[in-house]
Amino acid sequence: MEETLNKSGEKSTIKRSVSKSPFSKRQSLSATPPAAVSPRVLSVLKKLEIEHYKATFAEAEIKFEDFFLLQKEDLLEMRLPIGVRNRIIECQQFYKTGGEVKTVKEILHKKGFDLNK
Numbered sequence: 001m002e003e004t005l006n007k008s009g010e011k012s013t014i015k016r017s018v019s020k021s022p023f024s025k026r027q028s029l030s031a032t033p034p035a036a037v038s039p040r041v042l043s044v045l046k047k048l049e050i051e052h053y054k055a056t057f058a059e060a061e062i063k064f065e066d067f068f069l070l071q072k073e074d075l076l077e078m079r080l081p082i083g084v085r086n087r088i089i090e091c092q093q094f095y096k097t098g099g100e101v102k103t104v105k106e107i108l109h110k111k112g113f114d115l116n117k
Contacts, residue, residue: 040064047103048087053080068092 037045037058044067045051056078062070070092075085094110 035061038063041067044091048084048091049103050084050087053084056080068095 035058037054041057041062041064042051042054044064045054045057057067060078067088070088072085072089075088080088
């Protein structure tokens with residue numbers, strides 16, 4: 001709560017709501033810094049060319065096994081842009097069928113896209 005003066009000079013109280021989502025723009029007041037992203041998750045992020053989002057994955061405590069369980073709603077809650085979400089979803093589908101994490105270019109090439117044109 002915050003006290004302010006209104007136009008007539010009287011004190012009034014304002015309630016401010018604070019988002020409890022770990023992905024809100026406000027910094028957490030937690031004394032413990034978020035854990036570092038695991039090397040395996042970082043490897044996947046690098047292959048997808050989205051390693052600059054490693055802090056988001058660390059803050060969400062995403063482990064390698066969790067990465068492949070992420071749903072579209074989770075990615076939205078993490079406030080990831082649509083291009084990043086699409087790369088992750090394609091990687092998950094490719095991993096489920098091929099058993100190996102590929103780079104974005106390899107995934108697109110296997111799907112029939114020629115990036116050299």
